[in-house]
Amino acid sequence: MPTLSPPPLRVAVIGAGVMGRQHVGTMKQLPELDLVAIVDPFSSTLADEEKVPAFKDTETMLAAERPDAVVIANPNDLHVATTLRCIEAGIAVLLEKPVATSLDEARQLIDALRANPVPVLVGHHRRHNPVIARAKQIIDSGALGRPCLATVLWQTRKPDAYYDIAWRREAGAGIILINLVHETDLLRHLYGEVVEVQAFTSNAQRGFAVEDTATVSFRFESGALASIVASDAVAAPWGWEKNLNEVAKFAKEYDQPCMMLSGTEGALSVPQLKLWRYGERADWEAPLHQQQIGFQADDPQVLQLRHFERVVRGEVAPLVSVEDAARSIAVLDAIHQAAREGRSVRPVRV
Numbered sequence: 001m002p003t004l005s006p007p008p009l010r011v012a013v014i015g016a017g018v019m020g021r022q023h024v025g026t027m028k029q030l031p032e033l034d035l036v037a038i039v040d041p042f043s044s045t046l047a048d049e050e051k052v053p054a055f056k057d058t059e060t061m062l063a064a065e066r067p068d069a070v071v072i073a074n075p076n077d078l079h080v081a082t083t084l085r086c087i088e089a090g091i092a093v094l095l096e097k098p099v100a101t102s103l104d105e106a107r108q109l110i111d112a113l114r115a116n117p118v119p120v121l122v123g124h125h126r127r128h129n130p131v132i133a134r135a136k137q138i139i140d141s142g143a144l145g146r147p148c149l150a151t152v153l154w155q156t157r158k159p160d161a162y163y164d165i166a167w168r169r170e171a172g173a174g175i176i177l178i179n180l181v182h183e184t185d186l187l188r189h190l191y192g193e194v195v196e197v198q199a200f201t202s203n204a205q206r207g208f209a210v211e212d213t214a215t216v217s218f219r220f221e222s223g224a225l226a227s228i229v230a231s232d233a234v235a236a237p238w239g240w241e242k243n244l245n246e247v248a249k250f251a252k253e254y255d256q257p258c259m260m261l262s263g264t265e266g267a268l269s270v271p272q273l274k275l276w277r278y279g280e281r282a283d284w285e286a287p288l289h290q291q292q293i294g295f296q297a298d299d300p301q302v303l304q305l306r307h308f309e310r311v312v313r314g315e316v317a318p319l320v321s322v323e324d325a326a327r328s329i330a331v332l333d334a335i336h337q338a339a340r341e342g343r344s345v346r347p348v349r350v
C-alpha cells in the first residue's frame with residue numbers, strides 16, 4: 001500500500017517586506033507548505049499578489065485562519081512580542097533572526113516555551129547551507145588539528161536607500177544584530193561557545209544611532225580565538241552574500257573567502273572549501289598543499305523551510321532552537337557592552 005503524504009501545512013507569513021517576500025517565493029517551490037495569509041499593518045501588496053487574505057495584525061489572523069505555522073519576518077524589535085502571541089495560541093513558528101534584540105528579551109521566549117512547548121525554529125538559514133555542514137564535518141574530522149584561529153570578513157556597501165526604513169537606523173538594528181548575528185552563530189556552531197569578547201564599533205560613515213562598522217575579537221571555551229572585521233559602508237569583495245550563491249541579487253566574487261579557519265594541522269577557506277595542509281615537513285618554510293573539498297550545493301532557504309515542515313510535524317528537533325539562538329544574542333549583548341565600555345566582556349551563560 002503506498003503511504004499517503006499528509007496534507008500541506010497551512011502557513012501564514014507575518015511581515016511582508018524583503019524577507020517576508022523571499023519566504024513566500026521559497027514556499028511556492030514546496031508543495032508541502034501552503035501560504036494561507038499574510039500579516040502586515042502597512043501593506044497588502046504581497047497578499048494581493050498571492051491572492052491570500054491580508055491582515056493588519058497577528059491576533060486577528062490567528063483567530064480567523066488558525067494556521068498550522070507562521071513565518072515571522074517583521075522588524076527585529078517585534079520578534080519576541082509576535083512569537084509570544086503565537087506560542088500562546090499554540091502555533092509553530094519559524095522566526096527570522098535575530099531571535100531577540102537582547103538576552104533579557106530572549107529569556108521571555110525561553111520561559112514561555114518552558115510553560116507551553118511549541119515548535120520554534122530560528123531562521124539562521126546559513127546553518128542549513130551544505131557548505132557549512134561540510135566545513136563542520138572537516139573540522140570535526142580533525143583535518144585542521146586543534147582549531148586555533150578564525151578570520152571572518154563581512155564587508156559591503158548597502159545602498160543609502162536601505163536606511164530609508166526607520167527601524168534599520170535605530171537601537172535593535174545595526175550591523176551587529178542584523179548581519180553579524182549570522183557570523184557569530186556560525187562561529188559558535190564551528191568552534192564552540194564564546195567566553196570573552198572585545199570590540200570596537202563605529203557609526204562614523206553613516207552617522208546613525210547604530211553602528212555601520214565593527215571589529216570584534218572572540219575567545220572560545222576551547223582557547224581558540226577569532227576576529228570579525230565588518231562594515232556595511234565599504235567597497236570590498238569579502239562577505240557571505242558576495243562569496244556564495246545564496247541570494248541572486250548580489251553580484252558575486254566567488255574566488256574570495258569570507259571565513260578563514262586555521263588549526264595546528266591545517267586551514268580551510270569558506271566558502272571555497274580549500275583545505276591547506278603540510279606534507280612530510282610541517283614548518284613555516286615548508287610548502288602547504290591545497291586540496292579542493294567537494295560538496296553538493298543547495299538552496300539553504302529551501303532546506304530551512306523543508307526542515308521547518310518536519311519540525312512542525314514533530315519529526316525532528318529544530319536545528320536552531322530559541323535557546324541556541326539566545327546564546328548568540330548573549331554574545332552580541334557582550335559585544336555591544338565591550339564596545340560601549342572599552343573593555344573585554346564575558347557573555348552571560350544561557
Ligand SMILES: NC(=O)c1ccc[n+]([C@@H]2O[C@H](COP(=O)([O-])OP(=O)(O)OC[C@H]3O[C@@H](n4cnc5c(N)ncnc54)[C@H](O)[C@@H]3O)[C@@H](O)[C@H]2O)c1
Binds near residue numbers: 042074075078097098
Ligand atoms: N535571514 C536573513 O538572511 C535575513 C535577511 C534580511 C532580513 N532578515 C530579518 O528579517 C526581518 C525583516 O527584515 P526585512 O529586511 O525584510 O525588513 P523590511 O522592513 O523590509 O520588512 C519588515 C516588514 O514588516 C512589516 N511590519 C511592521 N510592523 C509589523 C507588525 N506589527 N506586524 C507585521 N508586520 C509588520 C513592515 O511593514 C515591513 O513590510 C528582520 O528581523 C531581519 O533581521 C533576515
